[in-house]
Amino acid sequence: MSHPDVRAGDADRERVADVLRDAAGDGRLTVDELDDRLQAAYAARTLAELEPLTADLHPSHGRGPAEKKK
Numbered sequence: 263m264s265h266p267d268v269r270a271g272d273a274d275r276e277r278v279a280d281v282l283r284d285a286a287g288d289g290r291l292t293v294d295e296l297d298d299r300l301q302a303a304y305a306a307r308t309l310a311e312l313e314p315l316t317a318d319l320h321p322s323h324g325r326g327p328a329e330k331k332k
Contacts, residue, residue, distance in 0.1 A: 268309050278303045278312045285319045 279300055286296040299315045306312045 265309065270306050270309050270312055274309060274312060275303050275306060278306075278315055281316045281319065285316075290319060 282291065282296055282299050282303065285291045286293070291299070303312060303315055306315075
């Protein structure tokens with residue numbers, strides 16, 4: 263991440279939430295882990311706070327956690 267102190271926007275938080283939901287649907291996160299990470303994602307103020315929430319998850323459907331959907 264090139265600018266970790268950059269403020270996260272709603273779209274950034276939603277992208278991370280989508281990745282987390284996909285991971286839970288694939289069985290890579292438990293319901294409790296999903297809940298904890300979603301709470302952290304929606305409370306995040308910077309991109310640096312979002313990054314660790316998906317760092318241990320493999321990309322789903324060929325899309326990395328920080329990549330935008332096209």
